[in-house]
Amino acid sequence: MSTVQGASPRQIVVVGNGMVGARFAEETARLDPAGEHTHVTVVGTEHHHAYNRVLLSGVVAGDYTPDQIRLPVPDTPGVTVRTGTTATALDTENRTLALDDGTHLPYDELVLATGARAAFPPVTGVAAPDGAPGEGVTALRDLADCQRLLALARPGAPVVVLGGGILGLEAARGLVGRGMRVSVVESSPWIMRRQIDQPAARILAERYAAMGVAVHSWRVAARWIPGTGLELDDGRILPGDALVVTAGVRGNTELAKDAGIEVEHGIVVDDRLATSDARVHAIGDCAQHPGGGAGLIQPGWEQAAVLARRLTGTAPNALYTGARPLTRLKAQGIELTAFGQVHEEDAEDLETVTISDPYGGRYAKLSVRQEKVVGAVLLGFPEAAATLAQLYDTGAPVPADRLALLQGLPTTAPDQPQDQDGPPSLVCRCNAVSRTDIEQAWLDGARTREAIAERTRATTGCGGCVRDVQALLSGMRGQADAPVG
Ligand SMILES: Cc1cc2nc3c(=O)[nH]c(=O)nc-3n(C[C@H](O)[C@H](O)[C@H](O)COP(=O)(O)OP(=O)(O)OC[C@H]3O[C@@H](n4cnc5c(N)ncnc54)[C@H](O)[C@@H]3O)c2cc1C
Missing domain, CATH: 3.30.390.30 (FAD/NAD-linked reductase, C-terminal dimerisation domain)
Structure with a gap:
């Protein structure tokens, strides 16, 4: 690490205490545990400590409580987290960030990890003119949305999910598991249009129908009628006490845009994760890198690790070169x-x-x-x-x-x-953990899934690799128990 002896730590301010901002702070604390070289201040609008947003559909399904999805909070002198605090303006000339409590934070380096928010389609009744959800309507982006949804929908009640992508299908599975009557409306010719082909979607829709979820593909929503349901473009009304909008997301780019930083659909970054202002960086769902990756956690966490190495000086030339996304539907x-x-x-x-x-x-x-x-x-x-x-x-x-x-x-x-x-062949893609890493953890004494998770972080992302890690553990146990000779 290259820093001048006795120099005060570099002030890094992170906007956004979501999955990627929190991971950046964790990585920085790991690389500079005493906070000698860097001091990180994270500001986040949400009042909670950071949590695993990916598992929100599991909270809807009743598989997790909100407490079970909390992410670790770095407990080191080099990191300060300010929850319930929103950044309101960025002054790149004076290198300060204005906060909603009236204070200004000076920075040497700024990291935008502002994520994304649900996009509400322009359908009558879905959103108020100020953008707030209409009566009986919720998105599924944060814990507050989860709580709103569970309050709106009681067992046996009809619920409509608007958007038949992964998020909508996961929500539908969770809600039907809780005893609700669920319809899914998708405006594309088939569900999960971006990830799967039509024959697969047809079979998937049949699987959903068998669970009690009615899938309406290639149908456009015309009007949400609170207390009644969702009217479609063919005049039919799908009954619904609640409407869950899962029709895409929009990057939170306003702070960057208002500061004159280049923004297209996301905040434009290069392989160094620098924006058009070299002291301002963007990672996670708000960032737009030529190699893609926004909307998935693995690229965001990889970006957080690369940027932490750069800004702590551990690997000042580290680069992020793009993602190879893989989709797993988390539906029981x-x-x-x-x-x-x-x-x-x-x-x-x-x-x-x-x-x-x-x-x-x-x-x-x-x-x-x-x-x-x-x-x-x-x-x-x-x-x-x-x-x-x-x-x-x-x-x-x-x-x-x-x-x-x-x-x-x-x-x-x-x-x-x-x-x-x-x-290397990856077992846990979210955390880039290879089979070799897991074998090494076993050799170092990790004998349970929890112990493997603690050492490698495997299984702590979307949870899709739990089965593979268990299988590896069984194999290693079998080998260890096998008689010699
Ligand atoms: C239900 C659900 C299921 C998902 N499932 C998967 C999955 O299976 N696999 C996968 O790869 N991805 C999945 N995702 C996507 C994944 O959660 C995101 O890619 C990830 O959360 C992005 O992290 P982030 O930190 O960039 O943004 P976020 O997690 O959205 O965090 C951004 C944070 O910044 C805060 N913020 C914004 N503006 C400001 C401001 N001005 N001042 C202060 N704070 C601010 C926000 O309040 C928020 O807390 C899922 C998402 C959802 C909602």
Whole structure:
């Protein structure tokens, strides 16, 4: 770390105490535990300590209480967290940040981690002219939304979810599990339009119908009538005591824009995560990097780690170069994983293998280009999901028996061993934890999932890797218990 002896710590101010701002503070505290080189002040509008927003649909489903999803608060002299405080203006010339309590914070480096908010479509009754949710309407972005939703919807009550993307489908699953009668409305031709193809969506919609959720795709909402329900463009009214809006998000970019910083749909950043003002950085859902990644936690956490290394001076040249997103639907009883190219089956050099089993509610599609996995949709194929995601990450050659691969059956090992030249195969993508990291944690004495989580952070993001970590643990226990000789 390069700092001048005796110099006062560099003042870093973070706007936003969400998942990414909090991770930045945690990483900085890890790299500079005594706060000798940096002092981080985090300001956040929400009154709570930071929490795992990804698990909010689990709170709706009743799988977690709000306390169970809290994130660790760094307890070090180098970090100060001010909850219930909103940044109102940024003065890049004098390098100060104005707060809603009338004070101004000076900074050497500023980190914008302001996240995003729910986008409310311009449908009568959904939002008031000032942007506040209409009567009986809520988004699902923060803990306050969760509490509002659970207060609006009692068991047996009809609820309409507007938006059939991942978030809407997770909310619908949680609500039906709590005994509500749920309809989902999606304006695209099929649900999860960005992540999966139409045949998969059809089977997924049938799975939802079997759970009691009515899915209405390619239908536009015309009007929300409080106390009655949602009127569609074909005149039908779906009964609803509550309307949950999950129709996309909009980056919180106003602070940057008003300060003259370059903003498009997000705050524009380069590989150093610097904005058009070199002293101002942006990470997480509010940032727009050429390699994408906004809207998912793994890229945000990776950005937080890269920026912490840069600003503490631990690795001043660290760069963030983009994301390879993978989507997992967190809906009890449904195993759905999708990643990469899934909509390009007509491309000449693309080979696709598909298994469609509508009766069994299963569907798998594998896209291969030049012997490498470039995309997959896996509904009801959890074993294949882990293997294919690893092949996707590492770029290792695909085994010849594609069908066996999709079914999760043993296949002839690829010619080139995995992990040799390419990136390591990840088990926990949210936290970039590889199989080797987990094996090392085991060697260091971690014998339970909780102990592995404590050492590596695996399973503490979206929770989608719990099964894989358990399987690795069982394998290692088996090996340890096996008689020698
Ligand atoms: C229900 C749900 C499920 C999700 N599931 C997944 C999933 O399975 N996988 C996945 O990868 N991603 C998922 N996501 C997305 C993931 O949660 C986000 O990518 C992540 O939270 C982004 O973190 P962030 O810190 O950038 O933004 P946020 O978590 O939104 O935090 C931003 C914070 O900044 C605060 N803030 C904003 N403006 C100011 C200001 N001016 N002053 C002070 N504070 C301010 C906000 O109040 C907020 O607390 C999900 C999101 C939701 C809502």
